[in-house]
Amino acid sequence: MAKPEKHLLIIGGNAAGLSAARRARRNDPRLKITVLEKSGIVSYGACGLPYYISDVIKDEKALLVLPVDALVKDGIDVLLNHEVVEMNVRERSVYVRTAEQFQKIQYDWLIIASGARPIEPDIPGxxxxxxxTVRSLEKAAQLKNELISGKHRSAVVIGGGYIGLEMAEALTRQGLKVTVIEQKSQVLPYIDSDMAALVESEMTGRGVALKTSTxxxxxxxxQAVRGVETDGGEILSCSLVILAVGVRPNADFAGLAGIELGPSGAIRTDDYLRTNVLNVYAAGDCAQVKNTVTNKFEYFPLGTTANKQGRxxxxNATGRRQKFSGVVGAAVVEAFGLEIARTGITEAHALKLRMPVKSVTIKGTSRAGYFPGKKEIYVKLIFDFLSGRLLGAQMIGKEGVAKRLDVLSTALQQKLTVQELSELDLSYAPPFAPVWDPLLIAANQAQKLVWARRY
Structure with a gap:
């Protein structure tokens, strides 16, 4: 008698889910693999949506990464428009809603990669x-068509995080007058206020009306939008509103089934991405991840993390024993001509954790001082002034920021001190960097503070 076919079920058909499916297929050519996706599209570059809306990317098809046909060819069943509404971990089954019916699907192993959903503030209108909200390709295409038609002249973006800034720039590129509302006292709460001030200055200089602490x-x-009222009683006229106040993990259904969630509502996992339920794993924007700087589990909804966790x-779902060591939270955004990057923890976060923290901020140049086209770069290093260990970094400039930050992310992962950072052998040529790279200048300044404390 033939053995019953073993079944790996994956909830979610984007970065984490498809990375998991393809890795599992390579590991086990005979395993039955099914991917459930609640929308009608899988595997598209969600991070590219603001650039599609701004018309930097002309065709929405360019954002499609992996066609369903390629997955089917690999022996992966992809069920579109299948939304998981309930789970029963004792039965090892999920209940799925489609347009026609409810369906029960059994599994032997389950990977939850259900991603995140936009936070929609509970306000009238x-x-x-x-x-x-800008989270799906279908909605982005609808919005772009409206912009092309000339229907909108002014917009209010509610939220000053990464997506809020990208959308503010996209709409500005499309000729709209844009106002950004941010409830916190600064844009980009993932960086320190002194660095955020540089971004705010550039935004207002480009004609964006910015209202923080609002x-x-x-x-x-x-029926249609005519404006937005603020808590100060101001009425902002507009015909378009973008809700960009962040995302939350799409994991409620898992919590109701007895899968443990963390404080953010993301699924708790161990270093092997196992949940508290046998044979159930979680990956991507629905799961928490270890911050290797603080050694605490936090919520970092990033595409890079999702792809790596999926693999x-x-x-692990196919019998291998792979550890996910965690992340340092490296992220970069381009907005209004600025490259804005961060990694590790902020100075404000370190102070909340009562760490012995100091910081330095320097202004350098992206190229040799005599070379045409050089741009200013601001570098902030956050470090433990007792041990000298690097804790975090932020960089802002119009050129050469993103890849420099990768050096600092590597330094964080290797737990380097600022002295060890200052000793790195970095490449030099006038079109790419000065002899003393801004990273080395900042590291030397930080090391002076460590030495001053010791001696």
């Missing part, structure tokens, strides 16, 4: 025509 209390209109989950 959020259901009016002209209110968008909340939207009502979106005004009958590890796919390995």
């Amino acid at each position: 959020r259901d009016l025509d002209g209110v968008y 909340a939207a209390v009502r979106i005004i209109g009958e 590890v989950a796919g390995d």
